[in-house]
Amino acid sequence: MSKLTQVVLAACILLGTAVSFAAPSAKMNSKLQWQAEITMNLNQVKYQQDNDNAFASTIKKAQAKGANIGVRDGNIILSGTQDIDNLRNILFDGSNIDSINFLGGPVTMTVNLADSADFTLKLQALMTAGYTWSVDSENSDYSQDGDAVYENHNRGIGTPTTQVIKIKHSKSSTSNVVKLKYQRPFDKTEPVRTKLELWVPRGLRTLELTDPKPVKSIKSKSSQNVKDDAPPITLPALKSFPAAYDSRSSGIVPAVRNQGSCGSCWAFGTVGVMEIAVAKSGNSMADLSEQFLVSCNRDNWSCNGGLTASKYHYNTLGLSQTGLGAVLESSKPYTATNGSCSIAYPHSHVASSWQFITGSEWTMPTNDQIKAAIMTYGAVTAGVCAGVSGFLNYTGGVYNPTSNGCGGSTDHQIVLVGWNDATQSWILRNSWGSSWGESGYMRIHYDPSGTSSRVGEGASWIAVAGNANNSPDLMITSITSAANVPLGGSTTVTAVVKNQGSVSAAASRIGFYLSTDSMLTQTDITIGSACDVPALGAGQTFTCSDVAVNIPATVTTGEYYMGAYADDTSVVAESNENNNGLAASNAIMVGTIVDTQLTSGVTIDNQSVSLNGWKYYYIDVPEGATNLTLVTTNATSDVDIYTQVGAKPTLNSSVCSPYLSSGNESCSQANPTAGRWWLGVYGYEAGSFSVTGTIVTSPTADTQLTNGVTINWESVALDGWKYYYIDVPEGATNLTLVTTNATGDVDIYTQVGSKPTLDSYVCSPYLSSGNESCSQANPTAGRWWLGVHGYEASSYSVTAIAAISTSDVNLTSGVTVNNESVLYSSWRYYYIDVPAGAESLILTTTNATGDVDIYTQVGAKPTLNSYVCSPYLSSGNESCTQANPTAGRWWLGVRGYEAGNYSVTGTIVMASVDTELVDDVAINGESVAYNSWRYYYIDIPAGATSLTLSSTNATGDVDIYTQVGSKPTLDSYVCRPYLSSGNEACSQANPTTGRWWLGVHGYEGGSYSVTGDIGSRVDQTIGPIIFSPNLLAVGGTTTINATASSGLPVTFNSITSSICSVNNNTVAGISVGSCGIVATQNGNANYNPAQIQTGYIAVTSATNYTVTPRVNGRGGSISPNSVQTVARGSA
Known part of the structure; x- marks a missing residue:
């Protein structure tokens, strides 16, 4: 089956386009009636064969958006009445699905208009595949008004463009229908794949059917400029080139191929020169796979475009691959789709070298350089501007455009196989089938200045070792290892070396390395032992299996590439010494990096990712969230973000991926699904970055601001409001309301007495940064309002600072002054009088809500340029300790690097002697300097049942140590709580009799109280029985x-x-x-x-008595009875 036939049978292409409608008004939510019929033919069989559920997934997504789904004659029918945004999501899901795609081949479109007014169509077209839109005037009530205009040419090969067509109504017609065709003008027999009909609401004057997130540029990794460059071309002497040359006459140029409706010209150009190089080397003609490059590249190149991909034929492993080089067409047939790459394919041919003639993909070689490369290597692949009607409609002759229609660049990749000086033209081999041009070829005028077609831009050659090569050539063809290795751990590596030269190679060794990128050199980190390789005959391979390697414990945790280097000790003279090294295609994790949870509105700085590596972040989105924004900022190189809900994103599965070239990217999701959202940062290049996730929830109650206190992690939706207020007292000299740390463009508005609006406010800077400030001198007393309006959805921090006149404050040693505040760029001053003999002076700020800085000076107030001490930290909690301070007045100046609140303490530590503790009597106002000691003792009597020694009321982190018989030290003690608060206690049951010591050590300088409590038992007596x-x-x-x-x-x-x-x-x-x-x-x-x-x-004895009491002193008797009734002596 020919490639053209396969394209016709499996014509499906994903351009990621979307439907949008633009009307004169700024905002519109009109609904459209629509129906689309997409011919599936062999696509369903294809997806069953590939075990791909993309088709079913796409249908489910369309149904979820409200589309009606049906099947007719094996074709899929989609229809509905949706607004513009939902229609975009239904027709063009943007999920890289091949099976349902509007521009997957020839299209007919019928637009039913509400009136007969003139209309403009902006339609996406893949002119680099030969496809354009045209009005079917015979079956329409409209005709085209003038020539079509082409815009939005994007830098890159195979990327789509926008075709603008203006139409006018035919006065003789009473209906309002326009019909259009999307097809190749040179191949009108290709069957229609998609039929779309739209009923446009009244008032629309422009229908735009283009990608809402167009490819801005096709990016190339740094490795695209080959690290192991081959020697430069040796040009023959000038005038020695023949006047005409055609590689076809040598029988090394295969038949013209057909890329169909996929923007894969970059793959066809790459494969074209590789096929010619194989034949040029003396090997048999090979039919190599373009689909392998489209589906298995690691650069996100696709039917949306790409770049020269010769590295995948040379020294770069494709997705899922274990070997290097090209793949036969029979192993990976062409389908004109993005396809998938889940298995390792056999690789038939490996390039021995390749190179851009000028070293760059975007520069023009000279004519002589191109001729020399064609004569030496058989052909070059190069760029040309093809997205213009003249190129598209070429049928023969010498094509010589007068200007460049691609914005001064190129958009299509072809193969140059010869030239003719008589006509000043190159012989250009295209990939649009043999029905285009001169049996698939074009004669195109030289353009060495690059001012017209720019044919030859980025020309590159490739070479394959063949029968004429009389030297060995050793190269690593595959390397595998474990995916994760601990720091200092060991693992095993397996590498395969091949002698692709034509003669035997002597015995050699393979060295193993750890690289921070996928381009291996012998300067990377050496690991493990080398593997001995025996002599290899031409074409023979040898496998070094399970070689033990050790990861140095000193390397930084992160992603690395395991690499192997053939002939590591350079004992074999090879035909190509620049292709010995190979790094594994997938990075391994050295050490342990866990996924990072994001907190809404909080930026995580100093993140990094390796080349081709991933870093993952997640944020849990609650029910009712109105927006989720995930962004990277401060990127040092090109990293790409991908988002997904419920699972980690991949290169092929994501909700959003801007795919920019800057590394600073943003994805916003309106009304995000509740649950765990993932952000994956992919290293298109290795680089560092910051990352932020912001959840916007339903409107909340108005927020009261506290003077000088910043509220972080606030957020506002696009076009939404958040309100804040502060009550300003009489006598305030200034009021400042500010937003900081904004991730997007928010605008602030202030008002007194009522909430501000877009039209009623006292102050609104209306900047584009989102970090804005309004200051009001002598503000009116009362309630002031701050409104934050979302010009863009964003997170931010908000602060209010009211300035009130203050005087210098006298500090008392050990006493903290709370609730102090300072304005931005302002000063507050404090002083303390230090007596002679002081051991140290400690001046600190604590509980700071903003970045305030302290400065100290003796005898005068400090300034920014005159001070004794200034830590200049970013936290606002700072401390200055002065040993043996000069007696006199010491000043502490607190300056607002940012506005903030804080507490301030001054502590004088006097030269100390050991202090005796009295049982259960606290000693207050004690202090100790940083890294200093104060000692206390208490004598324990015999019989004591317990001893408790404690520090309380500490203003800094001081630590207590106890010991019996001698002073404690940092290493010798009975008890040491070692807490961070400074309030500590040690208890000892039944303490040893004698002198116990308490040592207070200044982990930080601070004041405190100290107490010793002896527990003992007292005597007791028992009274008479x-x-x-x-x-x-x-x-x-x-x-x-x-x-x-x-x-x-x-x-x-x-x-x-x-x-x-x-x-x-x-x-x-x-x-x-x-x-x-x-x-x-x-x-x-x-x-x-x-x-x-x-x-x-x-x-x-048991004898009882009866007692007769006396009466008036007379009588009475005691008589024995058998029962005792009265105690003796009671009578």
């Missing part, structure tokens, strides 16, 4: 009680167990005799054990 009743007989009981002075419970025991027994507080008589009871209390942490208390009671 009370018996109730005081009479106990055998078999009887009595109750006992005794009280400890501590109030703790007392325990009772019998010491005459044969006479009596005790159960808690009850004593029982056992036998006649003296009952002895002891009371004990064993003490606790606060009380010592009490001395034992002893009590006795007589136990009598």
